[in-house]
Amino acid sequence: MKALRNYIDKIKPHFEKGGKFEKLESSFGAIETFLFVPNKVTFKGSHIRDNNDMKRTMSVVLIALMPALIFGMWNVGYQHALSVGINNSIFENFIFGFTKVLPIIAVSYISGLSIEFIFAQYRGHEVNEGFLVTGMLIPMLVPVDIPLWMVAIATIFAVIFGKEVFGGTGMNVFNPALVARAFLFFAYPAQITGDKIWIAGLTEGKGIVDGFSGATPLGNWGQNIVDHTSFWDMFLGFIPGSIGETSKLAILIGAAILLFTGIGSWRIMLSTFAGAIFMTLIFNAFAVNEYMKVDPMTHLVMGGFMFGAVFMATDPVSSAQTNKGKYIYGFLLGIFAIMIRVFNPAYPEGMMLAILLMNTFTPLIDFYVIEANIKRRLKRAAKIKINL
Amino acid sequence: MSDNQPIKKREPLFSAQNLKLLKGPFSQNNPITVQVLGICSALAVTVQMKPAIVMALSVMIVTAFSNLIISVMRNGIPPSIRIIVQLVVIAALVIIVDQLLKAFVYDVSKKLSVFVGLIITNCILMGRLEAFAMANKPWQSFLDGIGNGLGYGLILVVVSFFRELLGYGKLMGFRVIPESFYQAGYVNNGMMILPPMALITVGTIIWIQRSKNRDLIEK
Numbered sequence: 211m212k213a214l215r216n217y218i219d220k221i222k223p224h225f226e227k228g229g230k231f232e233k234l235e236s237s238f239g240a241i242e243t244f245l246f247v248p249n250k251v252t253f254k255g256s257h258i259r260d261n262n263d264m265k266r267t268m269s270v271v272l273i274a275l276m277p278a279l280i281f282g283m284w285n286v287g288y289q290h291a292l293s294v295g296i297n298n299s300i301f302e303n304f305i306f307g308f309t310k311v312l313p314i315i316a317v318s319y320i321s322g323l324s325i326e327f328i329f330a331q332y333r334g335h336e337v338n339e340g341f342l343v344t345g346m347l348i349p350m351l352v353p354v355d356i357p358l359w360m361v362a363i364a365t366i367f368a369v370i371f372g373k374e375v376f377g378g379t380g381m382n383v384f385n386p387a388l389v390a391r392a393f394l395f396f397a398y399p400a401q402i403t404g405d406k407i408w409i410a411g412l413t414e415g416k417g418i419v420d421g422f423s424g425a426t427p428l429g430n431w432g433q434n435i436v437d438h439t440s441f442w443d444m445f446l447g448f449i450p451g452s453i454g455e456t457s458k459l460a461i462l463i464g465a466a467i468l469l470f471t472g473i474g475s476w477r478i479m480l481s482t483f484a485g486a487i488f489m490t491l492i493f494n495a496f497a498v499n500e501y502m503k504v505d506p507m508t509h510l511v512m513g514g515f516m517f518g519a520v521f522m523a524t525d526p527v528s529s530a531q532t533n534k535g536k537y538i539y540g541f542l543l544g545i546f547a548i549m550i551r552v553f554n555p556a557y558p559e560g561m562m563l564a565i566l567l568m569n570t571f572t573p574l575i576d577f578y579v580i581e582a583n584i585k586r587r588l589k590r591a592a593k594i595k596i597n598l
Numbered sequence: 599m600s601d602n603q604p605i606k607k608r609e610p611l612f613s614a615q616n617l618k619l620l621k622g623p624f625s626q627n628n629p630i631t632v633q634v635l636g637i638c639s640a641l642a643v644t645v646q647m648k649p650a651i652v653m654a655l656s657v658m659i660v661t662a663f664s665n666l667i668i669s670v671m672r673n674g675i676p677p678s679i680r681i682i683v684q685l686v687v688i689a690a691l692v693i694i695v696d697q698l699l700k701a702f703v704y705d706v707s708k709k710l711s712v713f714v715g716l717i718i719t720n721c722i723l724m725g726r727l728e729a730f731a732m733a734n735k736p737w738q739s740f741l742d743g744i745g746n747g748l749g750y751g752l753i754l755v756v757v758s759f760f761r762e763l764l765g766y767g768k769l770m771g772f773r774v775i776p777e778s779f780y781q782a783g784y785v786n787n788g789m790m791i792l793p794p795m796a797l798i799t800v801g802t803i804i805w806i807q808r809s810k811n812r813d814l815i816e817k
Contacts, residue, residue: 357783371798375805397789 218242236330240337268342270471274464275346275521281460282453283307286354289450290410307354310410311453314349314361321362322348325369329378340379340386340527341369347387347521350454351514352394353407360398364390384569385525388562395562403558405429408450426451428513428551432558436500444511455517458510465520474524477536482519485544486510493552501552509548518547518561528569532579539575543568611737619741623749625811630753631804632814635721639713640754641796647770649709650758651751652699658747660691660717665731665743667691672732684727685718692717722746757799765790 224231225238243265287303287310298306322345330337348365372389373382394402401407405425427444428451430437443449447457455461468474490506497503510516523529523543530539543564550560557563629635636657643653664687668675675683696714699707707714717723726746731739762768764787767775775784789795808814 357785359783360785375801393789396792396794397787398785399788401785 215246218245234331236334236336237327240327240330265339265342267473268339270467270473271343271521272346274467274474275343275350275454277460277463278454278457278517279311279346279350280304281447281457282350282455283311285447285456286310286410286453288448289408293409306410310354311349313358314352314354314356314453315346317358317361318348318365319345322365322369325366325374329374333378335378338379340373344368344373344386344390347454348390350517351387351391351452353402353452354410355407356394356401360394360401364394364397367393380527382527383573384566385522385528388522388566388569391562392566395559403429408452426513428558431501431504431512432551432555434499434501434555441508441511444508452514452517455514458516461516461520468520468524473526474520475526475529475536477533478524478529478540479519481537481540482523482544482547483510485541486515486519486548487544488541489545489548493548509551513551513559514561515547518565519544522561522565523568528572530572530575530579532576535572535575535579538579539568539572542571616738616741619738620745620748623745624752625807626814628749628753628807629722629725629746630750630800631807633722633725635725636750637800639716639720640750640757640800641793643710643713644754644758644761644796644799645765645791646709646762646768647755647758649706650754652703652706653710653713654747654751654754656695656699656714657717657720657722657750658744660688660695661723661726661747661750662740662743664688664691664723665726665739666736668727668731669734669736669739675732680732681724684724688723688727689718722750753800753803756803757796760799761790761796765795 222238222242223229225235231238284300284304284307286307287298287305288307290306291298291303319341322341326337326341345365348361348368352361368386368390372384372386373379376382391402408426425435427437427439427449439449445458447460449456465474465479469476469479486509487506490504490509493502494505504512519540523540530536546564546567547560550557550563552560554560623629627633630637630640639653639657644650664684667687668684671683692715695717696707699710699714726743730742734742759769762770763774767773767780767786787795
């Protein structure tokens, strides 16, 4: 460690103003702050500074993602073992999944970060830490059999058109990880929907157990097939699906971490769940087909709903900023997610589209919440004036 | 002719002023990327190159000749009914173009379907007539029409190039991405065929143009 610090201190002057590699300053700064806590302090006046900077926030989100990711890796191995009919130990399953998932994570980080570095360099600002989370979310949102070059293209597209176009981290309208998934969904539908792609090796179909179907519960319902997967299987995550989304238990552990540290908004999570339950109950009351009869709890544990509600809807940049706005945003999000699922069989995963849709409305929601507040206070001020 | 009478100097056909009318729409004053006119047809017909080129030519011909005709008539048109007169001229020209397309390139005309007819409502046409032809001489108006048509066509061709190449793996209907790519796992990008991607492609062109030419950035 010490040697590394010394080395960085030694080469640092080259990157500062007037140095040999002056132009590469932002790339150097990014690597330096990534390796060591920056020791910048304020010089004038007294400021109380919280230690909780963006890097700390992002690290907590990454930690919150870990349970779901580790379970996802194990599940990749488990589902594969099921499909070819072998009995593997937990460890063997995990290793199998690990070797499948690691390349996707690596590709996502390398392609995304290189674009981030290029833009930071070109615009002369610091490289932001925002991509640390996005780069981890993208692999967790895709099926395991996705070709790596598609992950790379989707990541590059998402970073450029989901984030940099709007001015970089903190300015984006949409959640970049979901932009990547939506891009894959519309550009390469054969590789991201269907019943074969969720399990490693099933598309090639070598040595598959007879009659084995890799369809996800959500996919089945989307095609109006009554699905009988048990609630607990879906809750614990022993089902095929995108890498990070299957285990709702692991996601809830992540949610607990986010809520305990105060990084995820409980208002959004709560109201998203409320919206979904509300919509499902309405559907139940007026059910005309089997899908509309599905009870609220099943909807909550099916597909990517929970993952979206905990990790994607609460994105501090693209979600509503005002407290009232957060309730409205989450509630509508839950409603739309269930509505798209049930009414639009072409798009089985309503959560992704619902979040992207609500992301576009957040500025509007915030605007009216603030306007209403101003109006209310003006009225109050006028009343006091009259009384005086 | 006596010597002391001032000789009225005739402007050459392609003077610097006139060339500017022709060139302006390519960069500084592009109808799509700068004036943001005619976007709807630009999104609709750019899935493949062939219809895009035919569309660009049709728009160019209609803009040029409607500009010319309106400019010739400009002093005789009562201001209160000028929009009607302009529309009649445009509609007549569009019908001629539509019939020609049906007669000679029927398959392309089918692909373009309503969009040839909708040239009548293309904002570029009305915009050029109102802004230019009503106040300028025929030759200049004609050049302005050609220039704007070409500027519109340029964007159409560039957008359709990327959309057809990435969406179908073809150019002008011929396969350019070799079969071996597909066997190696390459897949055509389905999103390129959908209208949103046309919007994003046009947006990217605007982005590149404005970062090259900073004068165009609005305050």
